[in-house]
Amino acid sequence: MKYKSIIGLEIHTQLKTKTKAFCNCKVEFGQKPNTNICPVCMGHPGSLPVVNEKMIEYALLLGRATNSKINDKTKFDRKNYFYPDIPKNYQITQYDYPICYDGNIKILLEDNNMKDIGITRIHMEEDTGKVFHDKDDNNSLIDYNRAGVPLLEIVTEPDLRTPSEAYKFLNELKSILRYLDISDANMEKGELRVDVNVSVMKKEDEEFGTKVELKNMNSFKAVKKALEYEIDRQIELIKKGKKEKIKQETRMWLEDKEKTKIMRTKEEAADYRYFPEPDIPAFHINNDIIEKIENIDFELPLQKRQRFSKEYNLSDYDSSILTSEIDLAHYFEKVLEKFDDGKAAANWIINELLNLMNEDGKEIKEIDVTPQKLASILKLIDQDKISGKIGKKLLKEVYNSGKKPEDIVDEKGWSQVSDSDELENIIKEVLEENNDAVERYKNGEDKLFGFFMGQIMKKTKGKANPKKTNQLLRKLLKNQ
Ligand SMILES: [Zn+2]
Structure with missing residues (x-):
């Protein structure tokens, strides 16, 4: 120009x-x-x-x-x-x-x-x-x-x-x-x-x-x-x-x-x-x-942004969003008092929570998802008690009702099936019900693995722990 x-x-x-x-x-x-x-x-x-x-x-x-x-x-x-x-x-x-x-x-x-x-x-x-x-x-x-x-x-x-x-x-x-x-x-x-x-x-x-x-x-x-x-x-x-x-x-x-x-x-x-x-x-x-002014302790947005990037290994973009409002920055750090994966917490706040807030024009101070509640949701996911997918549904429920995440999981029966014995039984059932497919799989149709996973998820209404199911299914198919 x-x-x-x-x-x-x-x-x-x-x-x-x-x-x-x-x-x-x-x-x-x-x-x-x-x-x-x-x-x-x-x-x-x-x-x-x-x-x-x-x-x-x-x-x-x-x-x-x-x-x-x-x-x-x-x-x-x-x-x-x-x-x-x-x-x-x-x-x-x-x-x-x-x-x-x-x-x-x-x-x-x-x-x-x-x-x-x-x-x-x-x-x-x-x-x-x-x-x-x-x-x-x-x-x-x-x-x-x-x-x-x-x-x-x-x-x-x-x-x-x-x-x-x-x-x-x-x-x-x-x-x-x-x-x-x-x-x-x-x-x-x-x-x-x-x-x-x-x-x-x-x-x-x-x-x-x-x-x-x-x-x-x-x-x-x-x-x-x-x-x-x-x-x-x-x-x-x-x-x-x-x-x-x-x-x-x-x-x-x-x-x-x-x-x-x-x-x-x-x-x-x-x-x-x-x-x-x-x-x-x-x-x-x-x-x-x-002297009074010089003794006041404060961290400016820029300093906070740089600290967040370094301390929690966040991108500049993520840090700048989290520090744009002081209340949001405080919220993030409060979540981290109970849950220590900064990157995961940042992702959930930026990609999920802020979206929910944008939809109804609320500010961080006005919402019922306290930092403790968000930390609880992140812990449930981290400990494999619920899947990430259910986590999103759970966050929305907590956002709308203000209830405790654990109570909602109990109420709705959203706990992930991670118990090996229980999962093994379900997988065995699925394999028995699909004998033909098992035979075809053994003859080299690898893509049927996805079909079995789908059947297991269907039986458990999406609550089977994907990682564990994957491991167990592989083991049981080998033994067939
Ligand atoms: Zn006056």
């Missing part, structure tokens, strides 16, 4: 603190509108903001996880603009001294190479309220419960080159936020929002093309689709010699039409009249808090 695209992301993610960024209002969603508010987050005269220390800790924790530098001295600023969702007419944010800067996140590319994506900055700010234009025929409605909820804004360097790299980066960041337990980062629920900057340039060009900002995507998949569309649009314009038609502007992704539409020409930072927040003096991050 003659063109390359340059992509940078700006991500806002809601922090899981108990209270808001600068007041004591609770952070909880699904409440009655305008109940979690107070004079501070409503900007009443005479009220003063107080910084929530948890917000600072969470920002530093993400800073540590992304190898960022910490601004020893930091401050808050006011970003001024008028819109009804911001009751103070300004947002408290950080302008020139973000708490963290110059970090990176590694993503795994298709060719199995790692790529470093630079993090320009991470800064703290407060969220806005929510405006509803479609809930009332004559009025727009506002809910301020979200106003003042702490956010982290994460800005990447323009290091991403393709929509699929952007998609991978977002998934990695989401995993990290969830591993650190500082944000649920669910884009579909609005807990994480992504703005994209994208430009296109000819490969031989030295200069970047004009940057366009994309907004209004509500899933990582939508981000990928919007980028694909926008890159094509810009390349087409360049090909037609209409490069000047690519303007520095903000475009909106229209999900139903699968295209972008101009929203507004891009505003400049100066338009926001940033100035230092007079109610919160600039401050130093003290050593106690830095």
Whole structure:
């Protein structure tokens, strides 16, 4: 391809603190509108903001996880603009001294190479309220419960080159936020929002093309689709010699039409009249808090992935699936406390359990197959008490009923016949009933072996232990 695209992301993610960024209002969603508010987050005269220390800790924790530098001295600023969702007419944010800067996140590319994506900055700010234009025929409605909820804004360097790299980066960041337990980062629920900057340039060009900002995507998949569309649009314009038609502007992704539409020409930072927040003096991050963050023990998705591959001899693919969600990674390790074949456990989780969960859209936390129960099923198979085929049926039963695997096996009579005497009797019966076939087998029709196996399975309703049956059948045929 003659063109390359340059992509940078700006991500806002809601922090899981108990209270808001600068007041004591609770952070909880699904409440009655305008109940979690107070004079501070409503900007009443005479009220003063107080910084929530948890917000600072969470920002530093993400800073540590992304190898960022910490601004020893930091401050808050006011970003001024008028819109009804911001009751103070300004947002408290950080302008020139973000708490963290110059970090990176590694993503795994298709060719199995790692790529470093630079993090320009991470800064703290407060969220806005929510405006509803479609809930009332004559009025727009506002809910301020979200106003003042702490956010982290994460800005990447323009290091991403393709929509699929952007998609991978977002998934990695989401995993990290969830591993650190500082944000649920669910884009579909609005807990994480992504703005994209994208430009296109000819490969031989030295200069970047004009940057366009994309907004209004509500899933990582939508981000990928919007980028694909926008890159094509810009390349087409360049090909037609209409490069000047690519303007520095903000475009909106229209999900139903699968295209972008101009929203507004891009505003400049100066338009926001940033100035230092007079109610919160600039401050130093003290050593106690830095030490506290450094002493928190955590394993990031990438480290866990590498450890799983090495420790349990898993493929990179399997490890990356098992570590994509921290709850799933915990589940896997819990299974291994009771059953020590990591490879088998990984196979069963990825190929069987996740399929069942996908079918009814459940998450690992919501299912009745506890790690102990899955370990029991794997043990039953491992000890030849049930066949692998029955194991799949059993898993489905446990999944649907939540009952103990052993109880279901008893109830349904699914135990495998492994007892040699019992098997021998059954095989003898089958051979007696099929005298002709035995004669033909002895005269060289080897393929009849499969026929005998089939008859034995039929007689035992599939419960004969295949390995043992095979051995015994061979022995008994020889003695015929
Ligand atoms: Zn408040």
